[in-house]
Amino acid sequence: MLVATMGWMALLLLSNAVPALMSPPIAGLTAKELHDSFDQARGSARHEAIDILEARGTPVHAVVDGVVAKLFLSKPGGNTIYEFDESGTFCYYYAHLDRYASGIHDGMHVSSGQVIGYVGSSGNADPSAPHLHFAIFQLGPDKHWWQGTAVNPYPVLLRLLRL
Numbered sequence: 001m002l003v004a005t006m007g008w009m010a011l012l013l014l015s016n017a018v019p020a021l022m023s024p025p026i027a028g029l030t031a032k033e034l035h036d037s038f039d040q041a042r043g044s045a046r047h048e049a050i051d052i053l054e055a056r057g058t059p060v061h062a063v064v065d066g067v068v069a070k071l072f073l074s075k076p077g078g079n080t081i082y083e084f085d086e087s088g089t090f091c092y093y094y095a096h097l098d099r100y101a102s103g104i105h106d107g108m109h110v111s112s113g114q115v116i117g118y119v120g121s122s123g124n125a126d127p128s129a130p131h132l133h134f135a136i137f138q139l140g141p142d143k144h145w146w147q148g149t150a151v152n153p154y155p156v157l158l159r160l161l162r163l
């Protein structure tokens with residue numbers, strides 16, 4: 001009975017894909033710069049992201065090889081990028097960008113490590129505390145850039161930095 005239960009749990013774990021980053025979003029990022037704020041409240045919603053404080057204009061790098069699914073100007077997020085991985089399993093979201101890297105456009109392929117934008121405080125970020133708001137979500141079957149299940153980026157980033 002116990003063995004059967006454990007087998008079922010292993011199956012459940014296997015069915016949940018885990019995002020694997022190829023590059024950090026900020027060059028030289030260290031574990032001590034990371035603070036888990038996934039479950040913190042932001043207004044009436046859960047944050048479901050990580051904030052990485054950096055100087056305005058710091059380059060932001062694609063974390064995986066993938067496709068720019070959408071460049072979107074949102075009221076809270078400001079200048080944002082939705083990047084899908086090659087398999088369309090996960091979407092990586094970069095927000096509060098000061099600006100996009102030149103030439104970045106919807107549908108283009110980007111390589112991990114490529115500069116796609118620059119840290120800023122666009123949207124509802126405090127202008128005195130520019131930061132990268134970085135989120136990961138697992139895409140649904142329809143692969144809509146605006147729909148998915150949030151994944152905590154904190155342990156994902158930690159795993160990358162400690163490899």
Ligand SMILES: [Zn+2]
Pocket residue numbers: 047049050051133134
């Ligand atoms: Zn944030």
